[in-house]
Amino acid sequence: MSLHKLIQDAVTYIKEKSRISPSIGIISGSGWDLTGLLDNIEEIHYKEIPGFPRATVEGHKGRAISGVYRGIHVIILQGRVHYYEGYSMEEITFPVAVLAELGVKNMIITNAAGGMRPYLKPGDFMVITDHINLMGINPLRGFVSREGYTRFVDMSEAYDKGLISKVLKLGANMGITIHCGVLAAVPGPSYETQAEIQMLRIMGADAVCMSTIPEVVMSRYLGMSVLGISFITNCVAGPSAPSLRHEDVVKTVESCSKDVCRLISAVIENMPR
Ligand code: HPA
Numbered sequence: 001m002s003l004h005k006l007i008q009d010a011v012t013y014i015k016e017k018s019r020i021s022p023s024i025g026i027i028s029g030s031g032w033d034l035t036g037l038l039d040n041i042e043e044i045h046y047k048e049i050p051g052f053p054r055a056t057v058e059g060h061k062g063r064a065i066s067g068v069y070r071g072i073h074v075i076i077l078q079g080r081v082h083y084y085e086g087y088s089m090e091e092i093t094f095p096v097a098v099l100a101e102l103g104v105k106n107m108i109i110t111n112a113a114g115g116m117r118p119y120l121k122p123g124d125f126m127v128i129t130d131h132i133n134l135m136g137i138n139p140l141r142g143f144v145s146r147e148g149y150t151r152f153v154d155m156s157e158a159y160d161k162g163l164i165s166k167v168l169k170l171g172a173n174m175g176i177t178i179h180c181g182v183l184a185a186v187p188g189p190s191y192e193t194q195a196e197i198q199m200l201r202i203m204g205a206d207a208v209c210m211s212t213i214p215e216v217v218m219s220r221y222l223g224m225s226v227l228g229i230s231f232i233t234n235c236v237a238g239p240s241a242p243s244l245r246h247e248d249v250v251k252t253v254e255s256c257s258k259d260v261c262r263l264i265s266a267v268i269e270n271m272p273r
Contacts, residue, residue, distance in 0.1 A: 003090070003097075003144070006051035010098045013049055014075075018042040018066035022075040024271055025104035025224075027095070027215055032110065032231075032260050034076050037268075038067025046079070052098075053081040053091040064095075069268050075099060082211050084189035089139035093218035100222035106163070106271050107219045108264065113183060113207040113230040116197055120207060120232045125178045125263070127167050128159050128228030131213050132184040132205050139214040140221055153221045163227040163271070170266045176259055181206030183230055185213040197236050207232060227267065231260065 020042075028034050035041060046052040046062035054062055062079040077095050081087045099107070113126070120126060145151040164180070171178035184200050186192065188210035192200070200208055207230050219226050 003094075004146075007094070007097050007101050009050035010052060010094075011101045014044060014064060014066070014098070014102060017044050018075070020066050020068065020073040020075070021103050022066060022073045022099070023104060024072060024074045024106050024108065024268055025096075025099040025102075026074065026076040026108045026110070026264065027080055028076060028078050028110050032078070034078065034261060034264060035065050037261055037265050038065065038069050038074060038076070041065055041067040049098075051094055053087055053094065069265060072268055072271075074268060075102065075104065080211060080215070082189075083135055083137070083187050083214070084210055089137055089141070089214055090143075092214050093139045096215050096218040097222065100219070100224060105224055106160075106227070107215075107224045108227045108229065108267060109212055109215050109219070110229045110231065110260070110264075111183075111209045111212045112233045113209040114191070114234050114236040115207050115232040116201050116236050117181070117206050118235075120179060120181070120235065122232055122234055124232040125171065125176065125259075126181045126183075126207055126230040126232060127164050127178055128183045128212075128230055129164060129180050130159065130182045131216065131228075132182060132200075132203055133213045133217070134200075135185050135187050135213060137214075139218050143221075149221060149223075151221070153217065155217070155220060158216055158220055158226060159228050160225040163225060163267075166270050167227060167229070167263070167267055170270065171263065174262060174266060176263055178229075178263075179206075181230075183212065183228065184208045186210060192236060208236065225272075229263075
């Protein structure tokens with residue numbers, strides 16, 4: 001079956017079930033429960049949606065939640081699949097293509113990331129100002145470019161400047177500290193060696209993750225604006241950093257769900273329609 005047909009089938013299924021026309025899409029990192037944000041919720045498990053991949057990692061629930069926040073139609077993809085799970089870039093970015101086809105114009109993409117600067121502490125937020133793709137692959141490689149779309153996507157301003165300054169202002173007003181920084185993505189699943197962290201810092205990365213960048217590239221290809229927010233789950237700043245376990249990363253994420261909800265709801269309210 002062609003990719004376009006698969007996307008159409010997923011869109012038809014979601015539309016039938018949710019009956020909303022979302023203008024905002026959110027991809028939430030592991031462990032965050034954003035369902036409390038929305039009214040008139042419709043929850044659809046990824047396994048029901050034609051073509052949607054199923055997550056294999058603990059802490060990554062796979063469901064699409066559509067609903068309304070103060071009159072604004074929103075769709076949240078809770079949980080994602082990762083390159084390190086063995087998925088192809090096409091599978092990883094399929095949900096993004098479906099959201100674009102559903103009419104989403106603004107994407108909020110969140111993740112868990114390791115902070116590589118001394119000021120980035122577990123529990124902090126970092127709004128992504130730029131990224132360095134070190135996954136060794138680009139989701140647009142071999143992608144059959146659609147009419148009206150260029151495969152040579154301009155990434156010089158991948159993250160929307162207006163949305164970045166909005167989120168910084170909102171954070172300041174709400175008493176939530178939000179840093180700015182450059183995100184690097186690596187394939188994983190092993191965490192970084194000290195030499196790799198040193199390399200990433202020299203390159204100019206402030207935080208590191210194993211996701212997000214493919215979704216951002218696909219979102220930009222499809223003409224959507226992107227706001228990227230990293231949640232710092234651990235410090236990888238120096239040799240004294242404690243050794244890292246996935247369970248601890250998930251726990252840190254869960255402990256800050258409330259601040260995430262406050263921040264995201266304020267962002268939704270202030271998004272251009
Ligand atoms: N490295 C890579 N990905 C991550 C990390 C990390 O330290 N923490 C959360 N995701």
